[in-house]
Amino acid sequence: MFEIEAKTGEASGSSAVQGRGKAAVSGGAGRIEAFAGRWSVPAEPLRRVAEVYPFRTSAHFERLMQRPGDPIWRQVVPDPRELQDPGGFRDPLGEEERSPVPNLVHRYPDRVLWIVSNRCAVHCRFCTRKRRWTDSVPADASLQAAGLDYIRKHPEIRDVLLSGGDPLMLHPSTLEEYLRALRAIRHVAIVRIGTRVPSADPDRITPELARMLASYHPLYVNIHFNHPREVNPRSALACSRLADAGIPLGSQTVLLRSVNDSEEVLRELFLDLLRLRVRPYYLLQMDLMESTAHFRTPLHRGLAVVQSLRNRVSGLAIPQFVVDLPGGHGKVPLVPNAIHRVKQDRVVFRDFTGQNREYPLMPGEEDELKRFLSAEWKQ
Numbered sequence: 001m002f003e004i005e006a007k008t009g010e011a012s013g014s015s016a017v018q019g020r021g022k023a024a025v026s027g028g029a030g031r032i033e034a035f036a037g038r039w040s041v042p043a044e045p046l047r048r049v050a051e052v053y054p055f056r057t058s059a060h061f062e063r064l065m066q067r068p069g070d071p072i073w074r075q076v077v078p079d080p081r082e083l084q085d086p087g088g089f090r091d092p093l094g095e096e097e098r099s100p101v102p103n104l105v106h107r108y109p110d111r112v113l114w115i116v117s118n119r120c121a122v123h124c125r126f127c128t129r130k131r132r133w134t135d136s137v138p139a140d141a142s143l144q145a146a147g148l149d150y151i152r153k154h155p156e157i158r159d160v161l162l163s164g165g166d167p168l169m170l171h172p173s174t175l176e177e178y179l180r181a182l183r184a185i186r187h188v189a190i191v192r193i194g195t196r197v198p199s200a201d202p203d204r205i206t207p208e209l210a211r212m213l214a215s216y217h218p219l220y221v222n223i224h225f226n227h228p229r230e231v232n233p234r235s236a237l238a239c240s241r242l243a244d245a246g247i248p249l250g251s252q253t254v255l256l257r258s259v260n261d262s263e264e265v266l267r268e269l270f271l272d273l274l275r276l277r278v279r280p281y282y283l284l285q286m287d288l289m290e291s292t293a294h295f296r297t298p299l300h301r302g303l304a305v306v307q308s309l310r311n312r313v314s315g316l317a318i319p320q321f322v323v324d325l326p327g328g329h330g331k332v333p334l335v336p337n338a339i340h341r342v343k344q345d346r347v348v349f350r351d352f353t354g355q356n357r358e359y360p361l362m363p364g365e366e367d368e369l370k371r372f373l374s375a376e377w378k379q
């Protein structure tokens, strides 16, 4: 019988600074004051934003900050612009309408995203799910039993992504309950975990946790990293514990204005991640979440970054640049257009230096290729 224990990992040493929504902000207000005091910034603007979107950072993340407004600060410290954003959506990826049962999103035929926690090591101000920060903890046995039941009854589901919130903020024994229950379902081939813990609160990745995870292979872990400063000896140790446990590691990076929207910053980050045995996997265009417009970058920024990396660094260091379509229509990769022209027996490519290079076509290939490309563009 699958049961979710009503435990969280909060007691395991996190020294978070947090507001807890309107109801509890007075409890967190002292901490906001303390944070503002440490950095000599006015507390009131932070508190006003935190009343709507609670403030939460970890001691580790705060140590990475060098000054107010720097790239680490911007990611987690409330910004008055969050309350001045008239556009965007509350649920930009249409997750709620694609949830057949609470906390489970079934968007692609063979995969589901299962929200097993609403707790995070830090509250990223650009988060797609910040609407859920003040929800009650979904690790409620009856709600999550519905998710498990749904997965059991749908044999087409081969891949379960545990997400949140952050699954690694659960008490390890609670997380293990999920993994054990999923492993008991024959048609679930792989389990993935999406997490920010190794970069935001890396001490939570203990040897015991890594050993526990290793007993549920095949298990993949995708880690959220946005800036090279997040790669440091402590996050390196966390990643090496997971990698040594045989867990394939990938990264997700959100392209964020004034945080990492530069070719140099992202090149450094992706190369650093490879040293940690973390394969850069996705570079994500910002979702159209309400209150986050100040982070948004134009599409050509991401394309320019990918173009600048191509052939200058190992292909291993180049993630896929994707946009997650509003309304829940899925991720689409964005690639710089390398085909310049198709002419008779040749196609002309643009190489990474911007020069045209010819490539021979097979006899009769020209028409097919042109048809394919024009159909792609029409769509």
Ligand code: SF4
Pocket (backbone or CB within 6 Å): 119, 120, 121, 122, 123, 124, 126, 127, 128, 129, 130, 164, 165, 166, 195, 196, 224
């Ligand atoms: S860790 Fe992930 S889920 Fe949590 S606030 Fe950051 S982006 Fe959102």
